[in-house]
Amino acid sequence: MRAITSLARVVGLQSAHLRFQSSSLFVDPSVVKQKLDSLSREQLAEFLLLSWHPIVELEQLTLASTKEAKEFWENMLSFFERRKRLHLGPFDNPAATDIGELARMRVVEEKAYTRKMQDLWNELKERAGKDETVDYWTFIKASDFAHTVTRAQLVSFLVSYGYANLQRKGNAMFLVPNAKPNPHLEGSPLSLPIPITKEALVRAK
């Protein structure tokens, strides 16, 4: 009996398989994959749109759902009651904050990036003075490593956007501020990676 049931099951599955193969839905999975790889996103989207009839759905408030919502609202415990269940301890009242504090928390930047670049460019021009050059390492060195890296990054943008030039004399590097930004319209002529090492920072005045 079990053998006959199993046999019937096999025949049933074969029948389902044959029905599927004979339908227009049958395409070999490997062929489908190949087709999908070869088609662009636009083509695939177009095929879907040609076969797609989206359902019309309208959402509305009904009297029953409004009653249910009202009942839920009325039976709901207050915020403080619900909070008690979580054992979160005393409740801190919300307090106001300001941009300065948010900047200290690093939620927002105190100054926009372009403004920072502008300030650094002015500082560079000031420090360059009559010599018109400043030692690269002396200029980027700050009170701590994080600030040094930030200044180095800003300087890299100053040079890329033509606010300053970087000159190499032997092992030393000098920054020369431009009076007016002189952007390289055809892109930067060269790229110069500068590793920020401890030795270089120690050598800087």
Next chain:
Amino acid sequence: MLFFKRGRVPGARSWELKTGLGKGYTKILERLDENLKDLDLEVKKVEPQTQSDFKHVPEAGEEESRYFVRLKGTLAPKEARLCGWRIDNLAALAAALAIVVSKQGKSERKELENVIGNKAGRWRALTLMDTFLRSGYLEEDEEGLVKLGWRTRAELDLPSLMTLLAESAGPSVEDGAPVDEDQASMEG
């Protein structure tokens, strides 16, 4: 009953319509279908699980059949965008459905994510799969296999999709290149 969404799934079941309209509800639906033609809409009956497992159980599912009102024609890409659909998402859905159909209605989630990933980027593939499952285009069964969902059965003309796919032009090198994350996320 058909137009307004009352629960998670839109439309109305046969027994709901029977209760509301009486035994002759099918005649009323036929009339409604006729009247909706002018608005380029139609009434669509979806039998439970017919497309997913390719088994027909007509009597058992009749009471549970669901009726929807859907667009009779199709949308242009511009109109689809206005409905909030991105080209990436449409392409990903087409790819996912094609794979599931070619695998006789069931496919592994990982495989679908890989195929979608080639079109929309790896990270987007994960979120798109969740979106398709949530919106009912795909369903995940107890074994973790992905099959066609109720919305696909209601909205998609799968034979047409598969025919278009089968008849599409052969591979071209530039189209086959995988998409990087930035490119995929730029599409508005």
